[in-house]
Amino acid sequence: MGDFEVNSFYELIIHDLVNQGYATVDCFFTEEEIDLLRANLFVKQELQTFKKAAIGQASSEQIIEEVRGDFILWMDEHALDEVEKMYFQRMNEFIVYVNRTCFLGIKEGEFHYANYPVGTRYQRHLDVFHKDTRRTLSVVLYLNDKDWTPANGGELVLFVPDEKGNEREEIVYTLPGRLVIFDSKTIEHEVRMVHKPRYSITGWLKTR
Numbered sequence: 001m002g003d004f005e006v007n008s009f010y011e012l013i014i015h016d017l018v019n020q021g022y023a024t025v026d027c028f029f030t031e032e033e034i035d036l037l038r039a040n041l042f043v044k045q046e047l048q049t050f051k052k053a054a055i056g057q058a059s060s061e062q063i064i065e066e067v068r069g070d071f072i073l074w075m076d077e078h079a080l081d082e083v084e085k086m087y088f089q090r091m092n093e094f095i096v097y098v099n100r101t102c103f104l105g106i107k108e109g110e111f112h113y114a115n116y117p118v119g120t121r122y123q124r125h126l127d128v129f130h131k132d133t134r135r136t137l138s139v140v141l142y143l144n145d146k147d148w149t150p151a152n153g154g155e156l157v158l159f160v161p162d163e164k165g166n167e168r169e170e171i172v173y174t175l176p177g178r179l180v181i182f183d184s185k186t187i188e189h190e191v192r193m194v195h196k197p198r199y200s201i202t203g204w205l206k207t208r
Contacts, residue, residue, distance in 0.1 A: 006093075007097070010094060010097045010098070010101075011101075012025075013025060013094075013181065014098065014101065014102060017137070017181060017182075017183070018102075020160065021160055021161075021182060021183045021186060021187050022158055022160065022170065022180065022182035023180070023181045023182070024172055024178065024180050025178070025179050025181075026175070026177055026178050026179075027177070028090070028141070028177075028179040029087075029090065029141070029177060029179070031177060033086060034143065034176055034177040036086070037083060037141070037201065038143040038176070038199065039083075040083040040084065041113050041115075041143055041199055041201075044073055045073075045115070050071035050072060050113070052071055053068050053069075053070045053071060053114070055067055055068050055125070056129075067123045067125075068122045069116060069119070069120025069121055069122065069194075070114045070115060070120060070191075071114070071115045071116075072112040072113060072114050072115075072202075073113045074111075074112040075087075075088075075110075075111045075112060075201075075203075087111075087141075087201065088109070088111075091109050091111075091203075091205075092109070095108075095109060095205060098137075098205075104137075104205075105207045105208060106136055106137070106205045106206065106207055107207060108205075108206055109139070109203055109204065109205050109206070110204055110206065111139075111202065111203030111204075112201070112202060112203065113199075113200075113201055114199070114200045114201070115198070116191065116194045116198040116199075117197055118194055118195060118196060119193070119194065120193075120194050121190070121191050121193045121194065122191035123190055124157075124159065124189065124190040125188060125190070126184075126185070126187075126188050127184040127185075133185065134206040135184040135185070135204040135205075135206055136184055136185070136204070136205055137181055137184055137204065137205040138180075138181070138183075138184045138187075138189075138202075138203075138204055139179070139180070139181050139202070139203050139205060140179070140200050140201070140203075141177075141178075141179045141200060141201045141202075142174040142175060142176055142177065142178045142180075142198075142199070142200050143176060143199040143200055143201065144174055144176045144196075144198060144200075145176065145196075146176055148174065148176055151195070152195050152196035152198070153192055153193050153194045153196070153198075154174050154191060154192060154193070154195070154196075154198040155171050155172060155173055155174065155192045156171075156174060156180060156189060156190075156191060157169055157170070157171055157172075157189060157190050157191075157192060158170040158171075158172065158182060158189045159188045159189060159190075160187060174198060174200070
């Protein structure tokens with residue numbers, strides 16, 4: 001896409017973030033790029049050990065399988081392979097645009113690969129910690145198989161609040177290549193029970 005098309009695309013994302021607190025897009029990465037990222041995740045699984053994800057922060061972390069069942073591997077921005085460099089470049093371009101147009105003061109992004117095995121889920125939660133509120137936008141890119149269907153489970157459910165204190169449930173089906181961005185501080189969410197292994201890159205855009 002040219003600069004004008006890219007800027008217009010980013011503006012559509014920002015419009016949805018401002019007006020409803022979340023945005024869902026299916027063409028942030030090309031199909032070829034998604035194939036590369038999916039293959040890269042599988043290579044990482046072969047070469048490195050994904051760790052059981054915990055809840056909480058630092059010294060208060062706990063592994064509670066009934067609450068959260070995924071396995072993760074953090075990306076190291078200082079030791080990226082070529083495919084990961086492509087991912088970070090695209091995300092950093094978006095960060096620059098968001099900071100320039102919305103003045104969010106985002107300093108960095110942190111991301112990890114995630115694998116939800118069959119029979120796992122992640123109960124309703126908020127992405128910010130009580131003692132660390134730097135997470136501003138949550139970002140999830142789905143790398144599921146091309147034949148993925150809603151019957152495979154693992155939907156992302158966003159509990160979107162309104163001005164009257166009510167909320168509605170927005171169900172996001174985790175189709176391959178779909179990117180979801182939402183407000184880390186206000187939107188609670190959950191991952192429903194997974195019936196087929198579910199893959200993604202999950203992360204956060206953080207302020208200083």
